[in-house]
Amino acid sequence: MGKQAYASPAAGMSYRDAGWLARDKLEGARIQLARNFLAKGEEINIEEEWLVVDRVVAGRSFKSRSRPGASLGLGGGGAVGLRWEFLVKWRGLEYSDATWEREEDLQGDQEHIARFQRIRPRTAADLEGAVPEGKRAACLKAGGPGHMTQLRDVQALQLPSFCNGRKLRSYQEEAVRWMVSNYVAGRNCILGDEMGLGKTAQSVSCLETLRQLGYVPGPFLLVAPLTTLGHWQREIQTWTDMNVVLYAGSRADRQVILEHEFKFDPDTLAAMAARAGASSRPAKLPSHVTSGLAANPYRFNALLISYETLLKEQSMLCKIPFSAAVFDEAHKLKGATSSTRAAAMALRTGWTLLLTGTPIQNHLGELWAMLNFLDREEYPDQDAFMEQYMGPNGGPPSMDQVNALRGCLSGLLLRRMKEDVETLPEKEEVVVWVELTGEQQEFYKAIYSKQVGALLGGGAKSDMPGMRNLAMELRKLCCHPFLCDGLEEESRMRRVIKQTEAGGSATVNELELLVRASGKMVLLNKLLPKLRKEGRRVLIFSQFTRVLDLLEDYFAMMAWPHERIDGNTKGKDRQVRIDRFTNGSDEECFIFLLSTRAGGQGITLTAADTAILYDSDWNPQNDLQAMARCHRIGQSKEVTIYRLVTKATYEEHLFNTASRKY
Structure with missing residues (x-):
């Protein structure tokens, strides 16, 4: 429950800077004081979470007695005489409500500034040698997943350590290895586990494995129903240290995201390299870093959107070359003539993973629709597919047809039921x-x-x-x-x-x-x-x-x-x-x-x-x-x-x- 308050935040200021009085205090004050205060603002409820930093999305330097300088996307220190301020998105508020806050006013929020410094120049780790130069360069030069020899021995693959001590169950590890093997083979696929077996965690772990062990530069795209976006964002942030951007909200919100969370600025990385080195002149970037930027000039590792946003922003999203795309509740793509399906098929994706707990809801044609989405050349015609795997006049299939369909799906669809892999309460x-x-x-x-x-x-x-x-x-x-x-x-x-x-x-x-x-x-x-x-x-x-x-x-x-x-x-x-x-x-x-x-x-x-x-x-x-x-x-x-x-x-x-x- 929020505090009942009369607040008057000035334009561009956060609710931390809003002048407010509790209702009982105001009602007990002199009438003229109340009138003066009410003339400055409106009555609202200030939620506690509006005062909590959600994430720092940008930074810029300025001299104490001059106007703010150019945005650098960096923070913490700098040349003598420079001070820093950061663009803060507040928890529970939208991007359009973000405000610029001076560093000295964020003394209790240093972990958010530290995270910003760590993830904003997304390839800063390359400068520090965290990613082996030869392996990244070899991966980029090889031209895609089909040449990733470091991931070919999938059964012997040791999955990376995940954040916060998170661990996968054995059947989930099996699924991650199966998805990675499909990525290496350049084969799109469907994870069709029954609902409640952790498809979100498994797919996030797959992307993190590709990023850490396969040195896949990204970016990754995740499309999910609007109701699940918050859950997806939390899972990605809990399991990995990927920079995930939730692209949603009003046009004003999306504009702020586009301006501060999307494109990577090579000059920013050059500035950081210069500050980190002894020379004050911009340092020349290593070749494997510049090649990485060419492969992924975007600031985020993962972009999270709803199906509605996919339709709204289709023209912009189609310009981004995604290393991989994950579609949650993929039965939403079953309509062969739907605009949502058309928008999804127009995306530039190196590899596609579909998630659904119900591969077939009503009839076999829905399964064909997903297979056609994954591989249009292999499954071009619905009538031929239905004739091959259904009985006469659309009747029940024979056992031979069922076995043939299982063989067809063996490399494309992985589905486990709860009773096969988990012991859940009745x-x-x-x-x-x-x-x-x-x-x-x-x-x-x-x-x-x-x-x-x-x-x-x-x-x-x-x-x-x-x-x-x-x-x-x-x-x-x-x-x-x-x-x-x-x-x-x-x-x-x-x-x-x-x-x-x-x-x-x-x-x-x-x-x-x-x-x-x-x-x-x-x-x-x-x-x-x-x-x-x-x-x-x-x-x-x-x-x-x-x-x-x-x-x-x-x-x-x-x-x-x-x-x-x-x-x-x-x-x-x-x-x-x-x-x-x-x-x-x-x-x-x-x-x-x-x-x-x-x-x-x-x-x-x-x-x-x-x-x-x-x-x-x-x-x-x-x-x-x-x-x-x-x-x-x-x-x-x-x-x-x-x-x-x-x-x-x-x-x-x-x-x-x-x-x-x-």
Whole structure:
């Protein structure tokens, strides 16, 4: 919770420099003092993290009595008479909120300045001899991964040491060696491990192995869903010392990143070499350093973006020659004609790695789409692929076809299941059949009867929009009548009439109205107090953000602490909410509300041991993704999944149909 404050930071100043008074202090002050202060600024909440340095992104020198000089991207000392200031990005704020801070004002943040000095001239290590000149030059001269003899003996390859004492499990080491062998062979591939086995850590470790042992100059590109970018950034920073740049935010944010985090300036490195040596004249750079700059003139080792940013910045990203590209949740690329896939295929990448826990969600054509993305020459035609590996008329394949497909995928796809490589606590899935309330039944029949003609009319193409609308309205009604237009007012009016006819008040109890209107809410009203008493932490997933709104209203009335992530949650808030839920006590953290699509991918929430699927997805793989948020590596408790299904309704039909896809 932020401090209630009246703040007035001047333009270009951080919140550390903002003048602020606590609300109680201000209210106790003289009225004229309050008016004078309020005239200078606006009332805001200053979050504690806004005062914490996230990273130093640039540096420049200036003379004490003159205007700031040219940006050098260096810091700490310098010629006599020069002082330094640094461009600071603050935690929880965007790049456009970054401010220039003088070095003497950052005395408590020396580790960030030290990190900046270490990683900004990305090839400074070359000057100090950290990377063997001959090996780097040989690697660059050889012309690519196919000539990397130092990585050819993959089985004997000793993986590098990772930061913070992080270690891979044996099956994860096996996957890293498999990915490295594909890189050396120049073969794109798919890591298709089941959800929860650490695909993020394995792929990051692969890139770090290429960087440390293969002397691959980079840069690397990582594309992931928006909801997972914070997790990816943290994993890269935890496992490696790579300089990872998260390229996201508004146009103003991205402009700051482009200006200060993208291109590497050779003059900066020359200036550093001059300062490090005895001569005050710019030193001539070693040949292997200049060749490294030619291969990768970018300041970052890894660039992290969302699929949305890939579309927005396609023209700029296509100009960057990436040594390797990793696509998380790669089933997003399955649409053969999608703009996202086209943008990804237009990138200049030396090697491509796809990550997906669900290589096939609905049909074999989705697998072909990924194989075609990896190798268009080998898999040019979907019809030929389907004919080769599917039965007649798209029917089930024969055993010979299955074996042939396995042989085809043996070098391209690595997939392991949890039960094969990990010993995780048990997961129990319970289908809870829910009855409609009496009022819900009335509404259900009314909606259904008005549209039943469309359902019984033979399903002509012109009738499909009406039929889809009917299906959606019935699904919404099964969740809660208040999702349907006009039914909240109808329900409220009925309750008022019933109360007044009985001689009672016309005032409606909001909690009672919300709970009794829906069979699922009646069930949750009984289940959740029991789970809270047992000290359980709960994830609740729904397809509808309006359901999440109603549940938030209910939790507020019950005074239950909760967090929420849906498609509208800002990127900078997602990881904060995840951390709050993960690190808080049971009293502080009880429920996490998530939309199935936005919150069901790439998020680790092993602090929870219970998940409730308030409504099921058309695609059962999305529900499996949601369950895997808590049943994954790091889970120490048995996990219970409650799936709520309304009995004898369209929702039951949907569940039965989707179950056949498992």
